[in-house]
Each structure stands twice: as C-alpha cells, then as structure tokens.
Amino acid sequence: xxxxxxxxxxxxxxxxxxxxxxxxxxxxxxxxxxxxxxxxxxxxxxxxxxxxxxxxxxxxxxxxxxxxxxxxxxxxxxxxxxxxxxxxxxxxxxxxxxxxxxxxxxxxxxxxxxxxxxxxxxxxxxxxxxxxxxxxxxxxxxxxxxxxxxxxxxxxxxxxxxxxxxxxxxxxxxxxxxxxxxxxxxxxxxxxxxxxxxxxxxxxxxxxxxxxxxxxxxxxxxxxxxxxxxxxxxxxxxxxxxxxxxxxxxxxxxxxxxxxxxxxxxxxxxxxxxxxxxxxxxxxxxxxxxxxxxxxxxxxxxxxxxxxxxxxxxxxxxxxxxxxxxxxxxxxxxxxxxxxxxxxxxxxxxxxxxxxxxxxxxxxxxxxx
Amino acid sequence: xxxxxxxxxxxxxxxxxxxxxxxxxxxxxxxxxxxxxxxxxxxxxxxxxxxxxxxxxxxxxxxxxxxxxxxxxxxxxxxxxxxxxxxxxxxxxxxxxxxxxxxxxxxxxxxxxxxxxxxxxxxxxxxxxxxxxxxxxxxxxxxxxxxxxxxxxxxxxxxxxxxxxxxxxxxxxxxxxxxxxxxxxxxxxxxxxxxxxxxxxxxxxxxxxxxxxxxxxxxxxxxxxxxxxxxxxxxxxxxxxxxxxxxxxxxxxxxxxxxxxxxxxxxxxxxxxxxxxxxxxxxxxxxxxxxxxxxxxxxxxxxxxxxxxxxxxxxxxxxxxxxxxxxxxxxxxxxxxxxxxxxxxxxxxxxxxxxxxxxxxxxxxxxxxxxxxxxxxxxxxxxxxxxxxxxxxx
Numbered sequence: 001x002x003x004x005x006x007x008x009x010x011x012x013x014x015x016x017x018x019x020x021x022x023x024x025x026x027x028x029x030x031x032x033x034x035x036x037x038x039x040x041x042x043x044x045x046x047x048x049x050x051x052x053x054x055x056x057x058x059x060x061x062x063x064x065x066x067x068x069x070x071x072x073x074x075x076x077x078x079x080x081x082x083x084x085x086x087x088x089x090x091x092x093x094x095x096x097x098x099x100x101x102x103x104x105x106x107x108x109x110x111x112x113x114x115x116x117x118x119x120x121x122x123x124x125x126x127x128x129x130x131x132x133x134x135x136x137x138x139x140x141x142x143x144x145x146x147x148x149x150x151x152x153x154x155x156x157x158x159x160x161x162x163x164x165x166x167x168x169x170x171x172x173x174x175x176x177x178x179x180x181x182x183x184x185x186x187x188x189x190x191x192x193x194x195x196x197x198x199x200x201x202x203x204x205x206x207x208x209x210x211x212x213x214x215x216x217x218x219x220x221x222x223x224x225x226x227x228x229x230x231x232x233x234x235x236x237x238x239x240x241x242x243x244x245x246x247x248x249x250x251x252x253x254x255x256x257x258x259x260x261x262x263x264x265x266x267x268x269x270x271x272x273x274x275x276x277x278x279x280x281x282x283x284x285x286x287x288x289x290x291x292x293x294x295x296x297x298x299x300x301x302x303x304x305x306x307x308x309x310x311x312x313x314x315x316x317x318x319x320x321x322x323x324x325x326x327x328x329x330x331x332x333x334x335x336x337x338x339x340x341x342x343x344x345x346x347x348x349x350x351x352x353x354x355x356x357x358x359x360x361x362x363x364x365x366x367x368x369x
Numbered sequence: 370x371x372x373x374x375x376x377x378x379x380x381x382x383x384x385x386x387x388x389x390x391x392x393x394x395x396x397x398x399x400x401x402x403x404x405x406x407x408x409x410x411x412x413x414x415x416x417x418x419x420x421x422x423x424x425x426x427x428x429x430x431x432x433x434x435x436x437x438x439x440x441x442x443x444x445x446x447x448x449x450x451x452x453x454x455x456x457x458x459x460x461x462x463x464x465x466x467x468x469x470x471x472x473x474x475x476x477x478x479x480x481x482x483x484x485x486x487x488x489x490x491x492x493x494x495x496x497x498x499x500x501x502x503x504x505x506x507x508x509x510x511x512x513x514x515x516x517x518x519x520x521x522x523x524x525x526x527x528x529x530x531x532x533x534x535x536x537x538x539x540x541x542x543x544x545x546x547x548x549x550x551x552x553x554x555x556x557x558x559x560x561x562x563x564x565x566x567x568x569x570x571x572x573x574x575x576x577x578x579x580x581x582x583x584x585x586x587x588x589x590x591x592x593x594x595x596x597x598x599x600x601x602x603x604x605x606x607x608x609x610x611x612x613x614x615x616x617x618x619x620x621x622x623x624x625x626x627x628x629x630x631x632x633x634x635x636x637x638x639x640x641x642x643x644x645x646x647x648x649x650x651x652x653x654x655x656x657x658x659x660x661x662x663x664x665x666x667x668x669x670x671x672x673x674x675x676x677x678x679x680x681x682x683x684x685x686x687x688x689x690x691x692x693x694x695x696x697x698x699x700x701x702x703x704x705x706x707x708x709x710x711x712x713x714x715x716x717x718x719x720x721x722x723x724x725x726x727x728x729x730x731x732x733x734x735x736x737x738x739x740x741x742x743x744x745x746x747x748x749x750x751x752x753x754x755x756x757x758x759x760x761x762x763x
Binding site: 051052054059060061062063064065066067068069071072073074077078079082083086087088089090091092093094095096097098099100101102103104105124126133134135136137138167168170171172173174175177195196251252256257258259260280281282283285286287288289290291292293296304308309310311 | 374375376377378379380381382383384386404405406407408409411412416417419420423424427428429430431433474478479482487522526529531532533534535536537538539560563564566567568570571573574575576577578579580581582583584585587589590591592593594595596599600601602603
C-alpha cells in the first residue's frame, strides 16, 4: 500500500490524474464487472497505489491483434492503463528498447519482482520440433513461458491462440501449437478468449485483480464468468426476430436491411458464450452482428475447427421462441387433421356399406384421452 | 570484425532477428530472419473459399483487414463475381480508415521512440515548446500550460522509478538529435495519438463490427446493409453522421498533428533518408477504385512506379519544415470519378452481388441444402412425430 509520507492525493497529482477521473474510471470498471457500488472506494484505493504492479506482455505465435485490441481501450484510455494503472514494462510491440535492452528488462523483472508481477500472454505456443517455430532472443516460446509465467503472481492468456491454440492450432496444426494452459501444465491461467480479446473485459479483470488480489469466478475453461457466462444468442439484439421467425434469407434482402436474425446465414451465436453484445467493441460502438455479419463464436473453445464452415446454418438449436413454437404446433395440428381426413376418406371408400344415419363414424381421428 | 545481434526487434508486428557484421564502424553485411512461423497457408488449404478471408485476416492484427480484402478479391476474381458499387465504396472506406490509422500508429507508437528522447522532454521549457508547436501547426492544444501538464505527467512517471513502456529505452544516447522542446512536443502528441487512434477506428466498428479484425466482408459484397429508413440497417443516416465526424476529426488530426510532427522530426534526421537505402523506389499496385476495379485509371492511388520524388529539403527555398509542409505530390491527371447513381446509392442493398451469370456462392450452397431431401425428410418426420405427441397429449 501507500508508503509513509505520501498520501493518495500526492500520488495521483504526481501522475497528473484528478480524483474525479480516477473515480470515474473505477466506476466504469465496477459496472463491467457487475460489482456493487460499495466496492468503489476499495477499487479506487487499489488502483491508486503508489507502487504500481509490473506487467509483462509476452507475444508468441500471434498476429499482434490482441496487442492492438488493448490499444483500443477507451474507458479508461490506453494511456491511463499503461502509465497510471500498471507499470507496463515489457511488451514487444510498444516498448522503447530492443534486442539486449529488451531481454535484460525481462530478466530484471523476473528476478526483482519474482512472484509479484502480472503476465499477459498473446499467441499460441509451438511444441513441435523442440519449439523452434517461435523464438525470441534465441529462446523458444515454451522456454520463456515456463520461466516468466512460472514466476508470476498471475497469468492471463488473451485471445484465442493463447487460450487454446486458436487458428495456429487448427488442422493440420503445422507447428504443434497449444494454448498456454496446455503448453505449461500446472500453471493457473485466466483465459480471456476471443479473436481478439475484448479490451473492456481484460481491463476489468486487471482492475478486479488489483482490487481484490484475487481472480473472479471462472468457468470450466478458466474464462471469467462475468465475460463468458452467457450465450451470445440470449444477449443478442436480434433475438426478437429469431423468436418471431424473421430470418435473413439472402445477403442484402429486406430482412438483412431491417436487421433480422442471421441464424440462417450461419450465425454461431446460439453456441457462443461471450458478453460481446453487451460490452461491444471500440467504445461500445458496435459488434459483428450489428454490422450485419453472423457471429463466428470466436470466444468458444477450438472455434476455428468446430465452428467452421462459418456460413453454414447450425444444424439444430434447442429452445425455439414462443411464436416459433406456436407455428410448430399449428403445423402439427394441420398435419394430423390432414391425416385424419385422409384416413376417414380411405375408410369410407374401403367400407362401402354405410351405417344407418344417426350413428357415429368410426374413423374420426383418435384422441386417446 | 564484430557481430551484432538484435533480437527481438521491437515495435513491429511479428518476431524479427537482425544479425550484422560491423567493421570500422560500418555494417558490411547483415541478415534478417523472421523467428516465428505459423503455417497459415497450410491451415487454409481445403477450407471453404467463402470464409477464407476470416482466416487470412489473422495473418496480421496491426494491418488488420488488408489480408481479408486481398483474400475476398482473390476469390471474387477466380469466380468472376462483380461487386456492387456500394460494397466497393464501403471497402474503400474501411481500407482508407485503416491506412490513416496505421500511418499515425506506426509513426507515433511504433517508430517515434527511435527518434524521440522521452527523458529529455523533462528539460524542455513549456513556453518555448508552445511557440514551437504554434510555429509548425494550427493545433488547438498548444498552450504552455498544456505542455507543462504533460511534462508533469511524464516527470511523475520517471520520478516514480516505474517507467512502464519507457523502462527499456536508450534515454540520453547521442543518436537522439531533437532539442528538449521538440521531444516534449513529440511525447505530448504520442499520448494524444494514443487516445485519437482508439476513437477514430470506431469507423471500423460501424462498418465491420469491431477493430481489430472487422467482420463484415463477404465474397461478392459486404454485410453492411444500407437503408436510409431503417434503424436496423448498418448504414443509415445516424451511422453516416458518426462516420462523417470521425473522418473530419481524422483529417484535423493528420493536418494539425501528424504531418507537422513528421516533417519537424524528420528535419533533424535528414542523413537517415538514404541510410541503408536499396533501390530507393517501389512498385505500387494502386487501389481505391472510384469505378471499375479492373480499370487502374479510376484508382485514387495510381498503379505503377511512382516518379522518384525529390527530397523536399533539397529544393531551393524550402529548407524549413514549415515550408516543406506545403510540398505535396503533384496531383495525377485522372478522369473525374463517375457520379454514383443516386438511386443506386440509396436503395440498392450493399451486398446483393451482381454476378456475371453466377449465383452468389452462399445462395448456391443454401439451395443445395434444400436438395438434400433425405435430411429434409427426416426433419419433417421428426416434426410430425413431435406434433402427433403434442396432439395426443392435448
């Protein structure tokens, strides 16, 4: 916590942050994490520590999309995150030093802040042929991951590749790539799945960690429930159209212009868990379904192999909505009535001798109760 | 002879290693190697061409979307699919936004720390920095108090001993040539650009759902349906207004911050212009068609070998950054772009592909699905069975 002779206001002023900005930032984070307001003061105190936790961002078999994604963080802005919230000391795509200076920085952090620093990993870890498909400073990715993650206070895997190997691992997996938690067994990893990860969730996770020195509840894939606990289909703004049976049938048709459901165009929302429709992207501007394209379930395990082909309709989705059920019941009634009428006609044709008038015909559709 | 190894090369996308032989202060030979391999070509083999772009896009997340558009164009070219004009416009908007964004991020966040000494900014006089800023641009944030605030913030970071991204820098190295005032100006704009880039790229979120990796391309068009009377349409008056504001803001940023800063900083490093230079000129494929994509005459960026431009500072009377700012590439004579048919712009959907005798592959695949009658039949039987049960329980 705060060292003696230095109070919170001094620490904030030294960093050019007003108290108002700080409280606003913490409130946003609490909202993302769905935490009650009573944690605000605790969050503010944690975030404004005089000694900032050190963060190491490792990049392995990546496209740097997850690094770019964290740069798109808007509330709080990325400048606040890297300068005020954390001491963001090793991140190849942004750091000042290169070569020896970079390697020495990493060594220093591992030695001086052993067991205290945070690690974010982006990209898959290649395991084939001794891990030669990704080397940094002459060391293999798996070697670096074991040492740097093994000595960290917490490890966060961002993006599909670090989560489960992502695209790099998809068939035929030329480099024997794995996600971090499989590559380094025994490591406790928080997975921020997605292609890329959503910066709002990752920053919320960091603030949660700084506030409570603990990680939030996780699902069976070690993804935080606050971000991955709900199905995209259930949160989708086009869900009403699905329930009403209004589907886009062809790109650019009337339904597509009116924002109807993209289920028949291959949307994987019903099998995806992510808070994408709620948090959205780029300062809450939009998300893929609002841009008229189906969800590809990018936060789901092994989605590249399991969810592709992305333009094929999901085979069967349980739980049709009210109107659709009514439609089904109607269809069923129609079919049964038709069958009854047909049987009735057949029976009348086969049995030429009609019963005397007044008696009930035998071939009324059977109703067992 | 000394051998230098730089690994990792930082502030780039990917993993790069440079080895160089040094003799008498000169590099005599050098080798570069990419030290990461994913094999995306192998992963892509045998995939559905309609979705190949989603995979190819992941080649790079910094130049996100450029590999997607290349993939989509390759498939369209192979199947001879003609893209509707509106879809071309949307693609040009997405690609243009990417280019502007990438230039700014590349200069400030990937490149600038090679030229800008962050620690030296603390020695700057904010009043003089303000004068410098006002002499090179019309930028609004140029008061002495603004620069004093930035300086205080950087001082706070450096005094805390936790330098964050700047922790591994080469501060104070004699290769840094900028005076303290220029360093403070550049550091201030480094932070401004960090905020601006996340704001501006919302244009990709509007047209592609998100950035990085926008998700609205389709073989044959774009998924960004357009309808001026539909709140559910991706492009409607509201989103057009937002994009217009973002583009205006981008223009202002480029004119007030980016171009003056590039010229001001470059003027201190002129001897780097030819250092390590190879042929010194490049082929340009050209892009941003205003009409037919196959007709390079309609390209905003011409195709071919651009004429070798004279060094702006070697021309007489243009030896200051301020003057160099006005030196621009002479406009290339090109036909006036066809005025788009207004009716087409407002009513035609973005994405219905106008194929040359070919159905859209997605539609063809859907038709094929209905042709698989055994599947259809078993589904019908299941439905009938379910309804009979419902009936009997009624």
